Amino acid sequence: MPLSRDGSKSWDWLARTKPATGKKKEAAPGLALETFSEGGTVLGSLELKGKALILRVNSKERAARGEAMIMAAVGDLLRPPLTTIQTVEQAMRDRAARGEREEPAEEIPPDVARQIMQDHLDRHYRATLDRPIPMLGGKSPRQAVRRKVVDWLKYLENSSARNEGSPLADYDFRWMWEELGLAEERK
Numbered sequence: 001m002p003l004s005r006d007g008s009k010s011w012d013w014l015a016r017t018k019p020a021t022g023k024k025k026e027a028a029p030g031l032a033l034e035t036f037s038e039g040g041t042v043l044g045s046l047e048l049k050g051k052a053l054i055l056r057v058n059s060k061e062r063a064a065r066g067e068a069m070i071m072a073a074v075g076d077l078l079r080p081p082l083t084t085i086q087t088v089e090q091a092m093r094d095r096a097a098r099g100e101r102e103e104p105a106e107e108i109p110p111d112v113a114r115q116i117m118q119d120h121l122d123r124h125y126r127a128t129l130d131r132p133i134p135m136l137g138g139k140s141p142r143q144a145v146r147r148k149v150v151d152w153l154k155y156l157e158n159s160s161a162r163n164e165g166s167p168l169a170d171y172d173f174r175w176m177w178e179e180l181g182l183a184e185e186r187k
Contacts, residue, residue, distance in 0.1 A: 002014045002015075002016055003046065006045065009047060009048040009049070010045060010046065010047045010048070011045065011046045011047075012042050012044075012045055012046075013042070013043045013044040013045065013046060013055075013057075013066060014041065014042060014043065015041040015042075015043055043057065043062060043066070044056055044057035044058070044062060044066055046070075053070070053078065055067070055070065055081075060085065063083065067081055067083075128141065129141045129142050130142060146182070146185075149180060149182065150182055150185045153173060153176060153177060153180075153182065153186070156173055156176075157173050160173070174186070
């Protein structure tokens with residue numbers, strides 16, 4: 001269970017990340033709302049409170065996975081877990097009953113919020129250019145674009161070669177391959 005310390009008695013449970021190997025990688029369904037700059041998705045949190053180890057997750061399946069990993073790691077040191085499930089509505093009612101109120105969020109000026117979002121999206125999409133995308137057949141956008149351009153250049157050369165006897169048949173497309181940095185792809 002990959003953990004990252006989040007305090008003296010608390011940890012974040014992180015998804016295992018694999019280095020890019022060029023192999024087709026299945027994308028996780030859904031949206032990861034919390035990620036670290038290193039790319040690890042937060043699956044849950046662990047907190048040591050007195051003699052209790054508390055695992056907080058957002059699904060029954062993830063709770064079962066977390067429980068199995070914890071029990072495998074600690075063996076007989078812990079008793080079987082006590083599990084509680086709470087809906088969002090229940091959590092909000094409990095919070096209101098305890099008299100806790102959400103602190104009003106500080107208003108972020110729209111131009112600052114826009115810039116923050118733009119910077120975030122720039123970082124996200126720059127990283128995405130080199131990650132496999134299922135919609136692109138598991139290729140990164142850079143790989144997919146490169147492949148399309150190579151196919152197009154080959155199409156141009158083959159089409160021109162079929163025009164025997166015309167000036168088009170003798171046209172040398174080599175300069176385009178070189179200009180686009182694809183000369184090593186020309187075969």
